[in-house]
Amino acid sequence: MSYKGYLIDLDGTIYRGKELIPAGKRFVETLQEKNLPFLFVTNNTTKSPQTVQQRLANEFSIFVDSQTIYTATLATIDFMNEKALGKKVFVIGEAGLIDLILAAGYVWEEENPDYVVVGLDSQVTYEKFVQATLAIQKGAFFIGTNPDKNIPTERGLMPGAGSLIALIETATQKKATYIGKPEAIIMEKALARIGLKKEDVIMVGDNYETDIKSGINNGIDTLLVLTGFTKKEDVDSLPVAPTFVLNELDEWTFE
CATH class of the missing domain: 3.40.50.1000 (HAD superfamily/HAD-like)
Incomplete structure (x- = not known):
C-alpha cells in the first residue's frame, strides 16, 4: 500500500x-x-x-x-495556548521543554502556577517533585508531556517521562492530562x-x-x-x- x-x-x-x-x-x-x-x-x-x-x-x-x-513540547504549548488558563507555569523538564515554554510567553511561577508541566528531567530532584505536588494540590492544571515509561538507549530501557509523571500522580491522587x-x-x-x-x-x-x-x-x-x-x-x-x-x-x- x-x-x-x-x-x-x-x-x-x-x-x-x-x-x-x-x-x-x-x-x-x-x-x-x-x-x-x-x-x-x-x-x-x-x-x-x-x-x-x-x-x-x-x-x-x-x-x-x-x-x-x-x-x-510544541504540542504542549499549543494545548496550553488553546486552554488559556493563564501564563504562569512550573515545569519539571529540561531545556528543550522549559526554554520553549518560556519563549512562548509563559512566566515561571513555583508557588501558584496555572499549569504544572512534567516531562523528562535527568536532573530531577525530590524538591522539584515537592513543588509540583504542592502546586497541583493548590489547583494548578497538571500536564504530562508524554506517557513513555522508558527510553530505549544503548544502556537499555531507562526511566522515561511517564515514570516521573506517575510519581506525581501518586503523590497528588490526580491524573495528568497527557499531550504526546x-x-x-x-x-x-x-x-x-x-x-x-x-x-x-x-x-x-x-x-x-x-x-x-x-x-x-x-x-x-x-x-x-x-x-x-x-x-x-x-x-x-x-x-x-x-x-x-x-x-x-x-x-x-x-x-
Whole structure:
C-alpha cells in the first residue's frame, strides 16, 4: 500500500540513545530521494527541534529541516495556548521543554502556577517533585508531556517521562492530562503540519504503547519496527495488531 506521507518516531526507530540504527537512516534517505513528505513526531521534550536537527546531522549524518521535527513540547504549548488558563507555569523538564515554554510567553511561577508541566528531567530532584505536588494540590492544571515509561538507549530501557509523571500522580491522587503520543492532540497537530489527511499517512515507530497506539487510537495506519521498545516476542499478544510489523525498516517496500 502506498502512502503520501510518513509520521516517524525517533528514539528506538532512527537511533537508540547515541547509537544509529542504520536501517532508519536509509529509510529517511529513501523518503528524501522519492520526495515523500515526512514528519518526525517525537515525545522527546529534552531538546528543541533545532537541537534535534543538529544532532541528527552531527551524530548520525541525517540531514533534515527543523520544520520536519514536531515534539511533544510544541504540542504542549499549543494545548496550553488553546486552554488559556493563564501564563504562569512550573515545569519539571529540561531545556528543550522549559526554554520553549518560556519563549512562548509563559512566566515561571513555583508557588501558584496555572499549569504544572512534567516531562523528562535527568536532573530531577525530590524538591522539584515537592513543588509540583504542592502546586497541583493548590489547583494548578497538571500536564504530562508524554506517557513513555522508558527510553530505549544503548544502556537499555531507562526511566522515561511517564515514570516521573506517575510519581506525581501518586503523590497528588490526580491524573495528568497527557499531550504526546498516543494522545490525539499531537497527532492532529502533526497532520496539520504535514498537510495530509489521516488516511494518507502511516505512523512508523518502535513503541506499541505510544507510537502504534497513536495510530490505532486516531485512525492512522501503523508500522511497528522491532528495533526499540516493543520486542518480537510481544507481538502476538498485542491487543490490536499494527497494520505492519517489520524487524527493521530495510524490509519496507515503497510502492
